[in-house]
Amino acid sequence: MIEARNVNKSFGRLRVLDDLSLTIRSKRITGLIGPNAAGKTTLAKIILGLTKADSGTISIDGVRIGADDAYRARIGYMPQTARYPENLSARELFDMLIDLRRSAGPTDTELIGTFDFGGALDKPLRTLSGGTRQKVNAVIAFLFTPDLLILDEPTAGLDPLASGILKAKVLADKAAGKTFLMTSHIMSELDELADDIAFINEGRVAFSGAVTELKRVTRQSSIERAIAEMMKQGVAA
Amino acid sequence: MRVTAKVAGYEIRDVLRSRWLIGYTLFFLLVTDALFRFGGGGEKALLSLVNLVLFVIPLVAIVFSTVYLYHAREFIELLLTQPIKRRQVFLGLYMGLTLPLCLSFVAAVIIPFVMHRGMGNTQPGTFVALLLAGVALTMVFTALALLIVARTEDRMKGLGIAVALWLFLAVLYDGLVLLLVSILADYPIEKPVLALMLANPMDLARVALLLQFDVAALLGYTGAVLQKFFGRSIGVTVTSLALAFWVFGPLLAGMRAFQKKDF
Numbered sequence: 119m120i121e122a123r124n125v126n127k128s129f130g131r132l133r134v135l136d137d138l139s140l141t142i143r144s145k146r147i148t149g150l151i152g153p154n155a156a157g158k159t160t161l162a163k164i165i166l167g168l169t170k171a172d173s174g175t176i177s178i179d180g181v182r183i184g185a186d187d188a189y190r191a192r193i194g195y196m197p198q199t200a201r202y203p204e205n206l207s208a209r210e211l212f213d214m215l216i217d218l219r220r221s222a223g224p225t226d227t228e229l230i231g232t233f234d235f236g237g238a239l240d241k242p243l244r245t246l247s248g249g250t251r252q253k254v255n256a257v258i259a260f261l262f263t264p265d266l267l268i269l270d271e272p273t274a275g276l277d278p279l280a281s282g283i284l285k286a287k288v289l290a291d292k293a294a295g296k297t298f299l300m301t302s303h304i305m306s307e308l309d310e311l312a313d314d315i316a317f318i319n320e321g322r323v324a325f326s327g328a329v330t331e332l333k334r335v336t337r338q339s340s341i342e343r344a345i346a347e348m349m350k351q352g353v354a355a
Numbered sequence: 356m357r358v359t360a361k362v363a364g365y366e367i368r369d370v371l372r373s374r375w376l377i378g379y380t381l382f383f384l385l386v387t388d389a390l391f392r393f394g395g396g397g398e399k400a401l402l403s404l405v406n407l408v409l410f411v412i413p414l415v416a417i418v419f420s421t422v423y424l425y426h427a428r429e430f431i432e433l434l435l436t437q438p439i440k441r442r443q444v445f446l447g448l449y450m451g452l453t454l455p456l457c458l459s460f461v462a463a464v465i466i467p468f469v470m471h472r473g474m475g476n477t478q479p480g481t482f483v484a485l486l487l488a489g490v491a492l493t494m495v496f497t498a499l500a501l502l503i504v505a506r507t508e509d510r511m512k513g514l515g516i517a518v519a520l521w522l523f524l525a526v527l528y529d530g531l532v533l534l535l536v537s538i539l540a541d542y543p544i545e546k547p548v549l550a551l552m553l554a555n556p557m558d559l560a561r562v563a564l565l566l567q568f569d570v571a572a573l574l575g576y577t578g579a580v581l582q583k584f585f586g587r588s589i590g591v592t593v594t595s596l597a598l599a600f601w602v603f604g605p606l607l608a609g610m611r612a613f614q615k616k617d618f
Contacts, residue, residue, distance in 0.1 A: 129617070166436050168618040191438035202430045205372035206365070214365045218358060219437060242372075258433070 119144045120165060120266070120299070125174030127160055127321075134160045135171070136321035142314070144179075147288065147298040149312035149329075151305070151345065156318045158301045159198065162268050165299075166195055178266065191219070194264035196255045198271045204244030208235070208254045211243065212261065219262060229257045232283050248275045256284055260291070267291070269300040273307060285311060305342035317345060324348065358439050362447025363454065370423065370455045379415055379456075383463035391471035401481060404464070405564050408489045409557055412460065413496045414521050420452050420500030421517040425510040432618050445501070445613045449606065453497040457490045464489070484567045488560040495556045495601045496521075502609035505616055524557045553593075556601040563594035 120142040127135040134157045142148045150158050163169040165176055167183060167190065176183050183189055202211055216225060230239070233253045238246055246254070252275045259267055269288075273281040288298060288311060302308055308315070308329075315332050317325040325332060325348060329341060338344040370376055386407060390400040424431075427448075434444045468482060500517060507513035532551055536544065552558045 163618065168432060168435055170615065170617060187440050188438050190436060193436070195436045197429065197432065197436075199429065202433065203366070203369035203427060205369045210365075210368075214361075215433075215437065218361050218434075218439065 119179055120297075121175075121177045121180075122161070122165075123175045123177075125161070125164065125176065126172045127157075127164065127169065128172060134321055135164075135174075138174070138318070138321060138323055140316055140323050140326055142297070142299055142316070144297045145292065145295050146313040147292055147300065147311050148314040148316055149308040149341070150299055150301045150316050150318065151303075151308065151341075152318035152324075157321045158318055159270055161318070162195075162270055162299065162301065165268065166190065166193060191262065192264050192266055194259035194262065194267040196259035196267070196269045196272050198274070202243045202251075202254075205242050207241055208239045208243060208246070208257075211254065212257065215258065215261065224263055226260050226263045227257070229253070229260055229283070229287060232287075233257070233280055249277055249280065252276055253280055256287075260287065265295070266297045267299070269298065271301055271303065273302070273304065305340065305345065308341050312341070315341060317348065319349075358443040359447045359450070362434065362439075362444055363450035366427075366448060366451025367455050370451060373423075375419055376455060376459055379419070380459035380463045382411075383460055384466060387464050388467040388470070391467050401485060405485060405488075405561075408485060408492070409561050409564075410525055412489050412492045413525065413557055416453075416456055416493045416496035417500045417503075417517045417521055418514070419456065420497045421504055421514055423452060424448065424500065424504040425513060428618075435618060441614050442610060445505075445610050449497060449501055452500075453494050456493045456497065460489050460493060461486055481567045484564055488564045491595075491598045491602070492556065492560050495598065495605070498602055498605040498609060502605045502612065505609045505612035524555050528555050528558065553597045556598060559594045559597050559601070563591055563598070566590050566594075 120140075122138060122140045122142075125135050125138045126133075134155075138157070138161065140161075150161070152158055160169055164171050165178075165183070167187070178189060178192070181189065206214070212227075212230075233256070235250070235253065238250050243251065243254070252272075256272065259269065267288075272284060272288075276284065285307070288300075292298060298311075300308075300311070312329055314328050315325065316323060317332075325335075332341065332344045332348075333339065336344040336347040338347050387400075387404060390403050431444065431448070434447075435441065464486065499520065503513050503516050503520075507516060532548060535551075536548065552562065
C-alpha cells in the first residue's frame with residue numbers, strides 16, 4: 119500500500135502538487151488520470167525518489183521513504199519517454215542493470231520472449247524505433263520481479279500486438295499479487311485494466327476509489343464518460 | 356565504490372563508441388604527429404602542443420561532457436530508479452566521462468611521441484608534465500561540466516554557460532588581469548596577481564607547464580610573477596595543489612546539487 123500524505127511540490131512558481139493525499143491499495147491496479155500537467159508524472163517520480171517533495175510524506179507499506187535507497191528494489195518503473203545510452207544495445211542495458219543490482223532474486227525475462235524483438239536486442243539503442251524502445255522499457259520495469267510497478271503511459275507508442283501482450287502481462291502479474299500504479303490517457307485501456315481510479319486535477323485528488331464506485335456516483339458506464347461527467351459537474355470527492 | 360565503478364564502466368563503454376571521442380583522439384594524434392614531424396626540434400613541437408593542450412582540452416572536456424550529460428538524462432533517471440545512491444551515480448558519471456577523455460588524450464600524444472623518439476632533444480620530464488597538465492585540465496573541466504548540468508535544467512542555457520565559462524577562462528581572464536596590472540602599475544600587486552592566477556585553472560596549468568620550459572617570454576604576466584616568486588619546484592607544488600582543488604571544488608558542489616536535484 120502506498121500512502122501519500124499532504125504532499126506539496128512546486129517548480130518555481132508553478133504549484134504542481136497541492137497538499138495531495140492519496141492511498142493506493144495493494145494487489146490492485148490503480149489508474150492515475152487527470153488533465154495534462156495535473157501532476158501525475160510528478161507524483162510517480164516522488165514515489166520513486168526522482169523528485170523530492172517540498173513537504174509531506176510518502177510511505178510504502180507503512181515505511182516512510184526518503185532516507186534509504188534500498189526500497190526502490192521493490193519498484194519497477196516504466197517511464198514515458200526513453201532515450202538510453204545510444205551506443206549500448208538493449209541486451210547490454212539489461213545485463214548492466216542486472217549486474218548493477220546484483221540481484222539475488224530471480225529475474226523476469228518473460229517479456230523478452232513474448233515481445234517480438236527480432237534482432238533488435240543487439241542493435242545500438244539509438245537505431246531502435248520509439249515503439250521498440252518502449253518495449254525495452256517494459257522489459258526493464260518487470261525485470262526484477264518488483265511487487266510495485268509504476269507505469270507511465272505504458273502503451274503509448276506500442277503497436278496493438280505489443281500493447282496486448284503488455285496488458286496481458288499486467289493482468290497476470292496482478293493476479294500474482296502485484297500492485298500497479300499506471301497513468302494513461304487512454305480511458306478504454308483503464309476500463310480493461312484498472313480496479314481503482316485516482317483522478318488528479320490541479321495537483322489535488324478530485325476522486326479516488328474503485329472503478330465501480332466511480333461509475334455508480336456518476337451513473338455512467340465507462341471511465342471516460344464518468345470522468346467527463348465529473349469534470350462537467352466540478353465534483354470533488 | 357563497486358556500484359560507482361560499474362556505472363563508470365558502462366558509461367565508458369558508451370563514451371568510447373562515440374564518434375566525437377574518436378574524432379578528438381584522431382585530432383590530437385594527427386596534430387601531435389605533424390608537430391613532431393614538421394615542427395623542428397622536439398622542444399618546439401612540445402611548446403606548440405602546450406598551447407593546443409591549454410585551449411583545446413578544456414573546450415572539448417567541458418562541451419563534450421555537457422552535451423553528453425544532457426543527452427544521458429533519461430539514462431541517469433533510469434539509474435536513479437534503481438536501488439542505488441545518487442552519490443554513486445554521480446561519481447560514476449564523472450569517472451565515466453573523465454577517464455575516456457584523459458585516456459584518448461594521453462594515447463593520442465604518446466603514440467607519435469614514441470614514434471618520433473629518435474629526433475629532437477625533448478626532456479622526458481617536460482613531456483610527462485604536459486601529459487599531467489592535460490589530464491588535470493580534463494578532470495577540472497569535466498567536473499565543471501557536471502556542476503553546470505546539475506544546476507541548470509535548460510540544456511541550451513547549460514551549454515551556453517559551459518562555452519562562456521571556457522571563453523572567460525581561456526581568453527578574457529588574462530586580458531582582465533593585464534588591465535588590472537596596467538591600472539595599478541604603481542602599486543606592489545604581485546601577491547594579488549598571484550592569487551588571481553590561482554583562481555584560473557587554465558592559468559595554473561599554463562604556468563605549471565611553462566615553468567618546465569624556461570621560456571619567460573611565453574609565461575604571460577601571471578606566469579612571470581609566479582616564476583619570480585617561487586622557484587621551479589615550489590611553483591609546481593603550489594600549482595598542482597591548486598589544480599587538485601579545482602577538481603574537488605566543482606565536483607563536491609556538483610554532487611551537492613545533484614543530490615538535491617529533481618529529475
